[in-house]
Amino acid sequence: MNYELVCGLETHVELSTKTKIFCSCSTKFGGEPNTHCCPICIGLPGTLPKLNKAVVEYAVMAGLATNCKISPVSKMDRKNYVYPDLSKAYQISQYDMPLCRNGWVELSSGRRIRLNRIHIEEDAGKLVHDRGNTFVDYNRGGVPLIEIVTEPDLRSIAEVQEYVEKLQMILRYIGVSDCKMQEGSLRCDVNVSVRPAGQEPFGTRAEIKNMNSFAHMAKAIEYEYDRQVDLLMSGEKVVQETRRYDESSGCTEGMRGKEDADDYRYFREPDLVTILVSDEMRETIQKRMPEDPQKRIQRFLSEYQLPEADARLLIEHRRIADYFEAAAKGTKNPRTAANCILGQIFARLGTEAEKEQFNVTVSPENLHALILLLDTGKIRMNLVKSTLEKMLDSGKPASDFLSEKDLAGISADDLKAICEKAISDNERAAADYRAGKEKALKAILGSVMKATRGRANPQETEKLLADIIRR
Amino acid sequence: MVTHEEIMKIARLAKLSVKPEELDGLTKDMNSIINFADTVNSVAAADSDFDNLNNLANVFREDTVVPSFDREEILKNAPNQEDGYFLVRRKM
Amino acid sequence: MEQYSLILKLGKLLRSGEISCTELTQKFLSAAEKENKRLNAFVKLTPETALKTAAEVDRKLAAKEELPPLAGIPMTLKDNISTNGMETTCCSKILKGYVPIYDATVWKILKEQHAVLLGKANMDEFAMGSSCETSCFGGAKNPHNTQRVAGGSSGGAACAVAGNLAAFSLGSDTGGSIRQPASFCGIVGLKPTYGAVSRYGLIAYASSFDQIGPLTQSVADSALVYDAIAKYDPMDSTSSKKALPAFSSLGKDIRGIKIGVPKEYLEGIREDVKSALQSALKVYESLGAEIVEFSMPSIKYSLPVYYILACAEASSNLGRYDGIRYGYRTDHYADRNEMICKTRSEGFGAEVKRRILLGTYVLSSGYYDAFYKKAQNLRGTLIKAFEDAFAHCDVIAAPTVPMTAFPLNFTARDAVETYLTDICTVPVNIAGLPGISVPCGFGSDSMPVGLQLIGARFSEPALLNTAFQYEQAARSDVFRAVETGVAL
Ligand SMILES: [Mg+2]
Numbered sequence A: 001m002n003y004e005l006v007c008g009l010e011t012h013v014e015l016s017t018k019t020k021i022f023c024s025c026s027t028k029f030g031g032e033p034n035t036h037c038c039p040i041c042i043g044l045p046g047t048l049p050k051l052n053k054a055v056v057e058y059a060v061m062a063g064l065a066t067n068c069k070i071s072p073v074s075k076m077d078r079k080n081y082v083y084p085d086l087s088k089a090y091q092i093s094q095y096d097m098p099l100c101r102n103g104w105v106e107l108s109s110g111r112r113i114r115l116n117r118i119h120i121e122e123d124a125g126k127l128v129h130d131r132g133n134t135f136v137d138y139n140r141g142g143v144p145l146i147e148i149v150t151e152p153d154l155r156s157i158a159e160v161q162e163y164v165e166k167l168q169m170i171l172r173y174i175g176v177s178d179c180k181m182q183e184g185s186l187r188c189d190v191n192v193s194v195r196p197a198g199q200e201p202f203g204t205r206a207e208i209k210n211m212n213s214f215a216h217m218a219k220a221i222e223y224e225y226d227r228q229v230d231l232l233m234s235g236e237k238v239v240q241e242t243r244r245y246d247e248s249s250g251c252t253e254g255m256r257g258k259e260d261a262d263d264y265r266y267f268r269e270p271d272l273v274t275i276l277v278s279d280e281m282r283e284t285i286q287k288r289m290p291e292d293p294q295k296r297i298q299r300f301l302s303e304y305q306l307p308e309a310d311a312r313l314l315i316e317h318r319r320i321a322d323y324f325e326a327a328a329k330g331t332k333n334p335r336t337a338a339n340c341i342l343g344q345i346f347a348r349l350g351t352e353a354e355k356e357q358f359n360v361t362v363s364p365e366n367l368h369a370l371i372l373l374l375d376t377g378k379i380r381m382n383l384v385k386s387t388l389e390k391m392l393d394s395g396k397p398a399s400d401f402l403s404e405k406d407l408a409g410i411s412a413d414d415l416k417a418i419c420e421k422a423i424s425d426n427e428r429a430a431a432d433y434r435a436g437k438e439k440a441l442k443a444i445l446g447s448v449m450k451a452t453r454g455r456a457n458p459q460e461t462e463k464l465l466a467d468i469i470r471r
Numbered sequence B: 001m002v003t004h005e006e007i008m009k010i011a012r013l014a015k016l017s018v019k020p021e022e023l024d025g026l027t028k029d030m031n032s033i034i035n036f037a038d039t040v041n042s043v044a045a046a047d048s049d050f051d052n053l054n055n056l057a058n059v060f061r062e063d064t065v066v067p068s069f070d071r072e073e074i075l076k077n078a079p080n081q082e083d084g085y086f087l088v089r090r091k092m
Numbered sequence C: 001m002e003q004y005s006l007i008l009k010l011g012k013l014l015r016s017g018e019i020s021c022t023e024l025t026q027k028f029l030s031a032a033e034k035e036n037k038r039l040n041a042f043v044k045l046t047p048e049t050a051l052k053t054a055a056e057v058d059r060k061l062a063a064k065e066e067l068p069p070l071a072g073i074p075m076t077l078k079d080n081i082s083t084n085g086m087e088t089t090c091c092s093k094i095l096k097g098y099v100p101i102y103d104a105t106v107w108k109i110l111k112e113q114h115a116v117l118l119g120k121a122n123m124d125e126f127a128m129g130s131s132c133e134t135s136c137f138g139g140a141k142n143p144h145n146t147q148r149v150a151g152g153s154s155g156g157a158a159c160a161v162a163g164n165l166a167a168f169s170l171g172s173d174t175g176g177s178i179r180q181p182a183s184f185c186g187i188v189g190l191k192p193t194y195g196a197v198s199r200y201g202l203i204a205y206a207s208s209f210d211q212i213g214p215l216t217q218s219v220a221d222s223a224l225v226y227d228a229i230a231k232y233d234p235m236d237s238t239s240s241k242k243a244l245p246a247f248s249s250l251g252k253d254i255r256g257i258k259i260g261v262p263k264e265y266l267e268g269i270r271e272d273v274k275s276a277l278q279s280a281l282k283v284y285e286s287l288g289a290e291i292v293e294f295s296m297p298s299i300k301y302s303l304p305v306y307y308i309l310a311c312a313e314a315s316s317n318l319g320r321y322d323g324i325r326y327g328y329r330t331d332h333y334a335d336r337n338e339m340i341c342k343t344r345s346e347g348f349g350a351e352v353k354r355r356i357l358l359g360t361y362v363l364s365s366g367y368y369d370a371f372y373k374k375a376q377n378l379r380g381t382l383i384k385a386f387e388d389a390f391a392h393c394d395v396i397a398a399p400t401v402p403m404t405a406f407p408l409n410f411t412a413r414d415a416v417e418t419y420l421t422d423i424c425t426v427p428v429n430i431a432g433l434p435g436i437s438v439p440c441g442f443g444s445d446s447m448p449v450g451l452q453l454i455g456a457r458f459s460e461p462a463l464l465n466t467a468f469q470y471e472q473a474a475r476s477d478v479f480r481a482v483e484t485g486v487a488l
């Protein structure tokens, strides 16, 4: 019998706010243990949480970018469980009134993966286990998270991967998270079940916790699929449980000793008050959000006539897309602007992180000015490249590297004189041309271009040369 | 009636260890307290759910960093610490 | 106004130079040291802090600087109010040795006012109790009769004020913990409207009930302290901007006001307490107030509602005491989980464990709807009932406690029987209202009896004035000073 894979994802994403969700400590990744801490985030008795406004705004943005309904009324709840990485013995989260509901993310196939909810909560600290000793660091404790929960809509490992990549792209793009799996700012819990192909009801699911790389996630799902299919084929049952993926063996295993741990005794957080998102607040946030990346790609194709591949590369990082638009807008040569970025500028940004940062010495205004020089015929394409190199080296505008003469252009009389001199210097070539050798003209053109340091327009010069020779 | 098993389950959730000799007394105590609490179920529920006492909403903090505490202060009250971490040492 | 106000009297002595703040502080410190052996009001004295503040006040007085009303006034803080650099234990073994690294907002305010902190006051462990006897340091005694309890949970705070060992105390009131010991010790105790005073730094028992307030010898003193501490605090999301100053309202005529008396508050009340209350109502009639009896049936289930909700919150609030970041840790354990369970079992006392277990039970799956959710619903009903009541009357009058101070070791017998003694105080906490207990005479055992007045939300100015008018009219008949402690 053929079995179909059914997956649902719970994705925890760390928001890139400056401060933690309930205190003013920095959210910076890394740092010596327990140096981003205060009485609130280590849960000292008597301290109280105070909700970071930016967390609500970022979560609403994430909701809007994934087509969610934003709840006009929501609240925070306590999820109670005692574990050393949780300084208060409860996680402040959202239980029955999440901030966002009922959204979707569209895959390239056109299939929509439905989102059940997005809620805000706090991250836990970090435990380091060493020979039975437990070391606790609360730097990450209280870093804001959104948890994005899908319906069981994913049907293959490829879909899971595409969904997560799409999500990463969207969240990075709107600037709410850097979604770095390797730094743990994006982590997935995967619910896996199988059912006979064509069967409507879902099978019993197992939840694999805390996946932080695509490779592991793919292996874990594959292993879990095989395990569940084996069980069913041999007439056994899948038990609903939480499983852990073991990287060394590539297997998943049931987590023991968690018998009552799922009784979280949720109740409303009495130290915090109701969250209301008015239409006005939602619209203000919506206005501040950047254009939807899918729509922006389409616009880049029609508005700037970019090749689709170039448009995609530019849009991968919002800063780069914004930079491109600032440089290209209102010019006649948007593709040159794109080429400058994808060629010369990218050549200087080795890593993805550097691209994400996009610290470029040339301001978009200066690149824009350079493209305008090209538009107005003040410089030629060959000069664009060398000038941009100098600009990138120094951070100075193009005008610093172009002499009066470069920019002045050439008068018709001067050009005529230069052409006449070039013809007399190349008598042979002129004679060949007269004899019908069209190509001979190129040699004369070359020396004119050299003499004018590229400032002459090749087409016009060619015509002028032909006229003089024929005369 | 609350059973021994239920008391043990509740104690596990609350991370309290109950010695076998304490179990009878505790179960008796808890039964009388729970029976007392159960009197709320002799009253019909009304349409009056409770939100928060002063009906406050949207009390927020701006996203501005304030320097964190010195680690020495953070760890000052820890029963055990090492290398800047809170530490629970394994005991044999 | 100044007639019964100890704070104003001390302020005058200091400003006139009749006594220096250092002398005054030393008087109180030595009295506290001497009397504490008998009364156990303080669990820690803080002479260094006290004398340092006093010296500063003396300096400012000498420089003729303008000082706030509480400057130089000797006072205590209940030991669940966090004091930076000074041990704060909630009178629990699990927090012994814990030294906060930040100040509670109320203490920050009092420090700015240069109030003189004499020490930390005794209390029931984590504010759970009615006698102060669940304190890991042993209970505070009643200054009127040391064979009786001071009450709880702010027993030490009440004891210090009644015993003339401090001019005022800050206590906390979750289900009556300021008003009940004030009643037992024959002083004034004010539980402000929920949200009027910041909870930041108050070690939580039940977050949606807890409120800090003053214990004083007079209503005017309560108003002075209330005015100082009832400030909006950005650190507490439940803190309100609606609190209004009360002291300036004292002395206003109360002729024509309506005082409601719900008959449910009079059921099961000891006869001598009931007759003290009735005499107090007669005084009000003579002042021109109208007494209206009415019925509030929802009062009847306020006790189980309170115990369900408060214990649910407590079970969550007290989860953090795991021996990792602060406080007690057990010596012997096999693994980390056992360390946590043993630390908690050894560190918490029996009453605290009972309430954690009840709270865990009412929140656990299968019981949540029948207990927590139902109680939350009834909380809404009770809030409505009070709103309706205040549509018909200005203030509600009731006994503070159905009896006078218990004999020592009385409450240990039966948990539920002890819970029942909170019947008159908990409705105020459930509804987040202000309530004040003022002395209104003596029981047949000649122990003090308290009159409780309850107001609408943020009506402290009117509520305190109503109490003040009674005090002015009846003080000599209903108040008895204790002979020991500092006499001035
Ligand atoms: Mg979560």
Ligand SMILES: [Zn+2]
Pocket (backbone or CB within 6 Å): A020, A023, A024, A025, A036, A037, A038, A039, A040, A041, A042, A142
């Ligand atoms: Zn912090």
